[in-house]
Amino acid sequence: xQKKPELNGTLLEVKDLKVHFPLRGSFVERLVGREPGSVKAxxxxxxxxxxxxxxxxxxxxxxxxxxxxxxxxxxxxxxEGAIVYDGRDITRVEERxxxxxxxxxxxxFQDPHASLNPAMDLETAVGHPLSIHGVTxxxxxxxxxxxxxxxxxxxxxxDRFLTKYPGDLSGGQKQRAVLAxxxxxxxxxxxxxxxxxxxxxxxxxxxxELMIGLKDEFDLTYLYITHDLATARFFCDRIAIMYLxxxxxxxxxxxxxxxxxxxxxxxxxxxxxxxxxAKGIPRDLPRGEVPDAVTPPHGCNFHPxxxxxxxxxxxxxxDVRDLLEERWAGMAEQEFTREQALIGDLDALDEVSEIAxxxxxxxxxxxxxxxxxxxxxxxxxxxxxxKGARSIEEGGKEALIQFHEGLEPRHLVxxxxxxxxxxxxxxxxxxxxxxxxxxxx
Amino acid sequence: MARPSLTxxxxxxxxxxxxxxxxxxxxxxxxIAFVVFALFAPWIAPYDFxxxxxxxxxxxxxxxxxxxxxxxxxxxxxxxxxxxxxxxxRTALEVVILAVIFSLAVGLxxxxxxxxxxxxxxxxxxxxxxxxxxxxxxxxxxxxAFLLSDRLGxxxxxxxxxxxxxxxxxxxxxxxxxxxxxxxETYVEAARALGAxxxxxxxxxxxxxxxxxxxxxxxxxxxxxxxxxxALGFLGYGIQPTDAAEWGYDLQRAISDAGAGxxxxxxxPGFAIVTLVTGLTLLGEGxxxxxxxxxxxxxxxxxxxxxxxxRLPAGEAGV
Ligand SMILES: Nc1ncnc2c1ncn2[C@@H]1O[C@H](COP(=O)(O)OP(=O)(O)OP(=O)(O)O)[C@@H](O)[C@H]1O
Ligand code: SF4
Ligand SMILES: [Mg+2]
Numbered sequence: 085x086q087k088k089p090e091l092n093g094t095l096l097e098v099k100d101l102k103v104h105f106p107l108r109g110s111f112v113e114r115l116v117g118r119e120p121g122s123v124k125a126x127x128x129x130x131x132x133x134x135x136x137x138x139x140x141x142x143x144x145x146x147x148x149x150x151x152x153x154x155x156x157x158x159x160x161x162x163x164e165g166a167i168v169y170d171g172r173d174i175t176r177v178e179e180r181x182x183x184x185x186x187x188x189x190x191x192x193f194q195d196p197h198a199s200l201n202p203a204m205d206l207e208t209a210v211g212h213p214l215s216i217h218g219v220t221x222x223x224x225x226x227x228x229x230x231x232x233x234x235x236x237x238x239x240x241x242x243d244r245f246l247t248k249y250p251g252d253l254s255g256g257q258k259q260r261a262v263l264a265x266x267x268x269x270x271x272x273x274x275x276x277x278x279x280x281x282x283x284x285x286x287x288x289x290x291x292x293e294l295m296i297g298l299k300d301e302f303d304l305t306y307l308y309i310t311h312d313l314a315t316a317r318f319f320c321d322r323i324a325i326m327y328l329x330x331x332x333x334x335x336x337x338x339x340x341x342x343x344x345x346x347x348x349x350x351x352x353x354x355x356x357x358x359x360x361x362a363k364g365i366p367r368d369l370p371r372g373e374v375p376d377a378v379t380p381p382h383g384c385n386f387h388p389x390x391x392x393x394x395x396x397x398x399x400x401x402x403d404v405r406d407l408l409e410e411r412w413a414g415m416a417e418q419e420f421t422r423e424q425a426l427i428g429d430l431d432a433l434d435e436v437s438e439i440a441x442x443x444x445x446x447x448x449x450x451x452x453x454x455x456x457x458x459x460x461x462x463x464x465x466x467x468x469x470x471k472g473a474r475s476i477e478e479g480g481k482e483a484l485i486q487f488h489e490g491l492e493p494r495h496l497v498x499x500x501x502x503x504x505x506x507x508x509x510x511x512x513x514x515x516x517x518x519x520x521x522x523x524x525x
Numbered sequence: 526m527a528r529p530s531l532t533x534x535x536x537x538x539x540x541x542x543x544x545x546x547x548x549x550x551x552x553x554x555x556x557i558a559f560v561v562f563a564l565f566a567p568w569i570a571p572y573d574f575x576x577x578x579x580x581x582x583x584x585x586x587x588x589x590x591x592x593x594x595x596x597x598x599x600x601x602x603x604x605x606x607x608x609x610x611x612x613x614x615r616t617a618l619e620v621v622i623l624a625v626i627f628s629l630a631v632g633l634x635x636x637x638x639x640x641x642x643x644x645x646x647x648x649x650x651x652x653x654x655x656x657x658x659x660x661x662x663x664x665x666x667x668x669x670a671f672l673l674s675d676r677l678g679x680x681x682x683x684x685x686x687x688x689x690x691x692x693x694x695x696x697x698x699x700x701x702x703x704x705x706x707x708x709x710e711t712y713v714e715a716a717r718a719l720g721a722x723x724x725x726x727x728x729x730x731x732x733x734x735x736x737x738x739x740x741x742x743x744x745x746x747x748x749x750x751x752x753x754x755x756a757l758g759f760l761g762y763g764i765q766p767t768d769a770a771e772w773g774y775d776l777q778r779a780i781s782d783a784g785a786g787x788x789x790x791x792x793x794p795g796f797a798i799v800t801l802v803t804g805l806t807l808l809g810e811g812x813x814x815x816x817x818x819x820x821x822x823x824x825x826x827x828x829x830x831x832x833x834x835x836r837l838p839a840g841e842a843g844v
Pocket of ligand 2: 394
């Protein structure tokens, strides 16, 4: 087999890719003509994939990893941006042309059981890529190639497996068959979407070893999707950390582990389960849920959970709601009732706005709400949100918290690592210092 | 290749326990009995369906009581009721098999295309099929039979086509809905990722998984189709009486006999209809239980609940 030289240039380049899934609004909403919005599964992602490398794509559930992987193969339609494969823009290539391109780009899905047609035996399934692309029509040749490939992925003797149906195989065997099918056409790129996460612990390492072997033998380039940083460290040359549709940090694996730049990466690393649970290292994944991808947080997506967020990170009304709810959840009932009696319906805070309008209850003067907010601020001055608050004022029936203008993090390169965070952006920091100075005066 | 798929089909029947198994076997037995009648009618039946006299030209008795010569008696046209019942099975199966083939031939591809591609085509087809479905089925069959009788005459073909028009929407609907759920399966996306054309995806990845439901619907619809055929015959829109024996027509002729105490002309065709419909229904329901693993019953183990402690005062507990 002819060896392709290692890392000779870019195989795939993604530029500001967005994949939005439109929500199907209710009938009434459509009648009224209101935009039902969309799930911003991938929201502006750029990276390059070098020939022969393994790039890890790591992130929590719902961060858009699978969608990004599917979009690269045009299995999900890109909304904006560009995908350049081997020097060719394939973002808008027609399905017909895409079909022949798929010989060179393959994907392995998370669930090996679901990836195989239950009504198709292994010989047909693994050989199907050959007949789809007309590589061979000859039954004998087909069987020979399939058998070779099955044995290569560890399903030996092949004769035993040719006539098996997916239902007869274990999870690990199925994933081997899926890999065999994917490699059959000798592709360049393999997107592996959590290929081992649904397998037993005992077989995970073996499948990963198999994938490493296949990569060397067939000169593959991998995009390895996982939520497990430990396997990513073992497997990947570079790692991209994804959060809510964006890649927030991308760099060499050692560099990411030794010196995480983005606060989210840092918290993920602290959250890697310790081998010895007795050590009881605190697992401090940032508090809170992953916000929903329909209306992502203002400014930096990560600011509601970020332990280092500051003035310009995008503070907004919804953060005030979270703050109040969290405060009340940990409070004695009596105090909670007294505070809650002052503040009206928190739904008023559910908007994307740099002014939080905290409503007062009927008959309560907004001055009391302002006083309450001031007190909360005094009690917990370290809460990040107050860094972003420019002023707290009375305004009719509500207290107004005005936040500093939020900025979207820019794509920065810091010592060979790509990162999207204001902490590394001198301009943003300058702006924040200015805000802070004015605040002190 | 064929053998494994056969065992895959019949495996579940062997594995099934308890009620469903017996249901299927009873259904199979009844259905086979009628198929035998249909296939071998000329050998089984003592006379032809329209014979009204012996070879020597002696006319059979009119509305003759069941006797040695005529086990089920004779009817108002002096034909042998037993022979007509047996030949009726032949007519029924011919029509039903044709009808199932026709409605599958139309409903299955339309359902596949509509479900896989979705979009405008899907909406239009769905609308058409739903309006067909909403139409009173007998009226629909009568209208079609009436329209076709000019061109095709009033034979088996016309009856089969008018019945299949009634059942196309059902096949379409079931297939379409199933395709829509199968389309979202990962293995379908995997097939697309391999570069398969829509035609390949449908025929190799979707059809095989959708077709499993078809035997069930087909048998259940066949049972229903027997009734529709009989109704057409009963109302006088069915098969020309000179063409073939047909139970519905016989029933209609037997109406006036009933008042006169002549029970055999109506009872036997009626009994044939009920038995075959029951047999096919049992077969269909049984197949459904056996082939559909979701519904397959597992032996239920008794659950022992702790003593119930009512918080309500004794008097209110029952409210
Ligand atoms: N076909 C779709 N239609 C609508 N929304 C979708 C679709 N596919 C994914 N989404 C949404 O896009 C977001 C990202 O999903 P995605 O599956 O890409 O995340 P993920 O990072 O792969 O998560 P996981 O680790 O759970 O696999 C989620 O909010 C999901 O609900
Ligand atoms: S920009 Fe950086 S510091 Fe600010 S919220 Fe985002 S991650 Fe945290
Ligand atoms: Mg995923």
